[in-house]
Amino acid sequence: MTALPCDRCVGRSLNLCRPLDGARLQVMLALGGIHRWKKHESLFRADAPMGPFFKIRSGIVAVSRTLDDGRRQIVAVRAPGDCVGYLENDGKYAFDGDALTDVEACAFDRRGFDAFAAKHPDLAAAVAEALSAALKQSGQDMLVLGQLRSTERVAHFLAEIDTLYRQRAVSSRPLSLKMSRTEIADYLGLTLETVSRAIGKLKVRDVIGLMGSDEVVVLDNNKLRRIAKVEHDGRPSATTIN
């Protein structure tokens, strides 16, 4: 068997690759090919006519939505193994998808995939599992956006990114955020200045250490997670969809 578009997918539990074997795989492969984007390029735009969705092979993707006046909310950060660009609204993408780093991803035709999934119950179950995981995550994030103070949010973000990247083998220690202060702010519903101050506060309290502005060392994991309030069970999450 040759190298597969998805053979790099990690994640110990279920993901959209496992159910693919033998002949079925061939069909899937026919549906989409590998594409590449550079940092800050767009994978897809909200309200643009629906095209394929993508399964990330490497790199990080931000899923977001922006108001007319420029206010932007990053709704999810996706890592290798995750799917993005799956959600649609009346034949259009429901969100923006932006490469936070250089990205490689498999493109899949939405209709073709759905039709294929309809014939393969385990694949359909994998999709449902992925969607459930994403929905659960969204609920957590709403708690963060609605209830946590700025420093709590940033602490939560760091714990979350730490868990996410570790699971997906994105980067080793020290943790590399891959996001500017502005991007973190857009994810947490804060301003870049507030994010900067909150990070400073965590540094002063010896919860974390900084190497440059992108590399973070978690000095006191317990304290970090206590500040973050919301549990981050390091449980492996299924392939996630957006």
Add this chain to the structure above:
Amino acid sequence: MTALPCDRCVGRSLNLCRPLDGARLQVMLALGGIHRWKKHESLFRADAPMGPFFKIRSGIVAVSRTLDDGRRQIVAVRAPGDCVGYLENDGKYAFDGDALTDVEACAFDRRGFDAFAAKHPDLAAAVAEALSAALKQSGQDMLVLGQLRSTERVAHFLAEIDTLYRQRAVSSRPLSLKMSRTEIADYLGLTLETVSRAIGKLKVRDVIGLMGSDEVVVLDNNKLRRIAKVEHDGRPSATTIN
């Protein structure tokens, strides 16, 4: 054919009832029965061992999560036709489910349902569709929580509830909120005082009118939706899951 537990489900597009017919329906029915809750009773608790999930026949349910210190975030408001209590975390409910009004719902055994869905592709597709719709909604809500100011949030809430209740034939005009100021605040990430002031502001601007504190008349829909910033396409949404 006799009266069905789900025959009241409205929603023009897909829902979890349509794919149920004949013999298959019988199996589904064997999986769960109708239950009733009074206002403010709990359908299920986060972290409690997983039991059945529920499909609402009548009434409104709040899906929420509360921190140790009491801060609470309502993550979704569900109406007849929607499913709640579906998401799990390691064998436990992922969220709280509370009756905002008297509620009637069908209980379904999770495992039994999943097994059944695995054999019926159209049902599986319906589940995926419902989960997708819920996830899209969550993204919108994150934009609201992260970026909108208090009055914008309240306007958005009113527009959302108006659309939701109208689709599901929950209440006619004037719109009955079914939620106290505190509950609205917990949904919008605000305090009850701020919600009250924002409603007052919308009243002064003649965007809405009040009859008592629960009944709202939308006087200027355009203005309301302009303030709300986020589009509320009145598109029928699929059965939603939590």
Add this chain to the structure above:
DNA sequence: CGGGAACTTGATCTCGGTCAATATTGGTGG
């Protein structure tokens, strides 16, 4: 090195939170 982008830090302002005092309202029993 030099220049520009990203980050940090500081000063001030504002929105929404907090605390507190009424005002409604709705439900209950007389």
Add this chain to the structure above:
DNA sequence: CCACCAATATTGACCGAGATCAAGTTCCCG
């Protein structure tokens, strides 16, 4: 039916976390 009471909502005064505006500083990257 009305009076009363508890629960809920409104309104006001004040405060503080975070936004905004404005310098500086560091860090890349050519």
